[in-house]
Structures are given as structure tokens and as C-alpha cells.
Amino acid sequence: MVSIRFTKGSVCKWTVGLIGAFIFLVTVKKLAIETKHDKEDALSRQDYEKRRIFKEGHDRKLLKKESNHELINNEDPFKIPSDDILKSMTYEEIAALYHGYVDNVGVLCRNIVRLGKLKDGGWEVCHDQQYRPPNNCLVYSAGIKNDFSFDDAIAKQYGCEVHSFDPSMTQKSYRRSERVFFHSIGLSDVNVHIPANKTGWEMRTLGAIKQELGHAKRRVHVLKMDIEHWEWKVLPQAIASGFLDDVTTLDLELHSWIRNKTYIYEVPAKDYLEYLRTLRQLHQLGFRIFLTHKNLGSCQFRSRFGMMRTSCQEIAMVQTKIKMGM
Incomplete structure (x- = not known):
């Protein structure tokens, strides 16, 4: 056997050596860790910088879109094609396209405000900055049926000057309140007096009403129409005359029916075709649906x-091509 003797001096040398080796290993490990952390920090900084640049670019694009009032989502859920394509579609396809279009939104409104009754009679406006009615707002509300809840509410909420129209009420024109004015006239595509043996109504185009009320140079910030199928006469004329060029919010009840005393029937394909043409023209003007719901019941x-x-679809639309401050 080999015997190993440890002297006091050799023990000290071994101890010093072990301590030195331990310190060396700790130092090397620490340097390795610091190097790894430095690399991770560098990668993190690079990743952060990339994400920051991407976010700034994305935010600039979003702000540009919103400042120009473009759609948040540019994909229309139901695009209305040209007349050539529409005419080649089947009756079933045209009907499905109409109901699909009016039942889907085309622009995002983050803050929707309902004014008036929660049930039938109330209507919506978009309170987002670019669409909300301003302090000097002007509102035309057609189709009252003795329910002024929307008219009174929008006058109170935004301080709007509101003009209410309905020839079917047994009520002469009068000033309802400081800001709400009732007119016993109806909307049509022509200026006409319907004989008393029929209805006896005074009917005007929107453009004629605007001139008569002295609003020719003013913007109509909200136009609400619930006029029992007359909208399909009024809208094409309002588009052709340029009246809708100066409208921000369009609240409509769209009626698609042929009815008798008992039943409602589906309109023929030619009627759906006319409805789609009108909706396509509204789309071309920049109007997009931000809220839609079916009116059920009868x-x-x-x-x-x-x-x-x-056959009754309520839609709320905003003009997405308007400029800030209008």
C-alpha cells in the first residue's frame, strides 16, 4: 500500500488551490450568465423596438383611417353587385341578398345611444366623435304617429333643432317646444296635394322642405324616416337631388311587403331589385349600417x-365620407 502523508503546509496548499478553483468556476459561470443575460437583453430590446415600430405604424394607420372616416373593416359582408349581375340572379338569390344586406353592419360605432322609447318609437345615433350630433344640430324626423319620444329626447340630449313631419295625424302644424316643431306634411318624391277624397295630405320632397324652412345652407345631422313604404320613393329622389350629401345619420325603417287586410306577402323580384339599387346608391355615397334589428310582430x-x-327592418346608418367638424 501507498501511504499519503499530509503535512500542514501541503494542506494549506490544497485548500488554497480548491478555493482558487472554486472562485474561478464561480467567476466563469457568472460571466456566462451575464453574457447570456446581455444577449437576452439585446434580443429583448430588439424585439421591443420591432414591436414599438410596428405598433406606432399600426396606430398611425388606424388614426389615418379614423381621421378619414374609412371603415374599420373594409370587407362588406354582403356586396351589392352591378345591375348586369343582379339581373342574372334568381329570385331566391336576390331576396337573400336584400335581407342579408339589411341584417348586417358595415361600420363600427363604439358608442351607440338610443333616444326615445326602448320599444317602437326610439331610434339610435352614433356618439363617436366624428358622427355625434354637434351643438347646432338639425334633425328631420318623418313618421311620428303621435310618438314624439325620439324627437323630444334628441332635442334635450344634444340641443338639436328638430322638425317633425306626419300628415296622417289629426293635428295642425305647431311649435311643440322651444326646439321641436311639428309640420302636418309628408315626404314624397314630388310636391303634391293629395285630394281630400283620398287622404288630403300635403306632400313635399326633402329638398323642397329644406328650402321652405330656410335650411338650404344647413347640414341635416340626423334624418329619421318611418314612413310606411314611402321611403322607396323618397330615397331615390333625395339621392338624385343631392339632399343626402348633407346628411350625417340616417335612421330608417325599411318596408318590404305586399299586404292585404290579413296577410303579408313577399315582394316580387323586381321590387327587391329596386330596393337593392337604392341601397347600393346609399353605399356609394358612403352610408354604412352601424346598427340593425328586425321589427317583428305583425x-x-x-x-x-x-x-x-x-318585412320591417330598422337600420341606423352613418355617412363615412364626411370631414371632421361638419
Whole structure:
């Protein structure tokens, strides 16, 4: 056997050596860790910088879109094609396109405000900065049926000057309140007096009303129409005359029916075609639906294609091409 003797001096040398080796290993490990952290920090900084640049670019694009009032989502859920394509579609396809279009939104409104009754009679405006009614707002509200809840509410909420129209009420024109004025006239595509043996109504185009009320140079910030199928006469004329060029919010109840005393029937394909042409023109002007809902009750009917549908669709639209401050 080999015997190993440890002297006091050799023990000290071994101890010093072990301590030195331990310190060396700790130092090397620390340097390795610091190097790794430095690399990770550098990668983190690079990643952060990339994300910062991307976010700034994304925010600039979003702000540019919003400042120009472009759609948040530029994909229309139901695009209305040209007349050539529409005419080649089947009756079932045209009906599905109409109901699909009016049942889907085309622009984002982050803050929707309902004014008036929660049930039938109330209507919505978009309170987002670029669409909300300003302090000097002007509102035309057609189709009252003795329910002024929307008219009174928007006058109170935004301080709007409101002009209410309905020839079917047994009520002469009068000033309802400081800001709300009632006019016993109706909307049409022509200026006409309907004989007393029919309705006896005074009917005006929107452009004629605007001139008569002295609003020719003013913007109509909200136009609400619930006029029982007359909208399909009024809208094309309002588009052609340029009246809708100066409208920000368009609240509509769209009626698609042929009714008798008992039943509602689906309109023929040629009527759906005319409705789609009008909606396409509104789209071209920049109007997009931000809220839509079906009015049920007596408006429900069974389509000839099997499904249940409604002939009364309430939609709220905003003009997305307007400039800030208008």
C-alpha cells in the first residue's frame, strides 16, 4: 500500500488551490450568465423596438383611417353587385341578398345611444366623435304617429333643432317646444296635394322642405324616416337631388311587403331589385349600417322560399365620407 502523508503546509496548499478553483468556476459561470443575460437583453430590446415600430405604424394607420372616416373593416359582408349581375340572379338569390344586406353592419360605432322609447318609437345615433350630433344640430324626423319620444329626447340630449313631419295625424302644424316643431306634411318624391277624397295630405320632397324652412345652407345631422313604404320613393329622389350629401345619420325603417287586410306577402323580384339599387346608391355615397334589428310582430311572414322573414327592418346608418367638424 501507498501511504499519503499530509503535512500542514501541503494542506494549506490544497485548500488554497480548491478555493482558487472554486472562485474561478464561480467567476466563469457568472460571466456566462451575464453574457447570456446581455444577449437576452439585446434580443429583448430588439424585439421591443420591432414591436414599438410596428405598433406606432399600426396606430398611425388606424388614426389615418379614423381621421378619414374609412371603415374599420373594409370587407362588406354582403356586396351589392352591378345591375348586369343582379339581373342574372334568381329570385331566391336576390331576396337573400336584400335581407342579408339589411341584417348586417358595415361600420363600427363604439358608442351607440338610443333616444326615445326602448320599444317602437326610439331610434339610435352614433356618439363617436366624428358622427355625434354637434351643438347646432338639425334633425328631420318623418313618421311620428303621435310618438314624439325620439324627437323630444334628441332635442334635450344634444340641443338639436328638430322638425317633425306626419300628415296622417289629426293635428295642425305647431311649435311643440322651444326646439321641436311639428309640420302636418309628408315626404314624397314630388310636391303634391293629395285630394281630400283620398287622404288630403300635403306632400313635399326633402329638398323642397329644406328650402321652405330656410335650411338650404344647413347640414341635416340626423334624418329619421318611418314612413310606411314611402321611403322607396323618397330615397331615390333625395339621392338624385343631392339632399343626402348633407346628411350625417340616417335612421330608417325599411318596408318590404305586399299586404292585404290579413296577410303579408313577399315582394316580387323586381321590387327587391329596386330596393337593392337604392341601397347600393346609399353605399356609394358612403352610408354604412352601424346598427340593425328586425321589427317583428305583425311584420313577420313566411317567405316563398321556406324561411321566416320580416318585412320591417330598422337600420341606423352613418355617412363615412364626411370631414371632421361638419
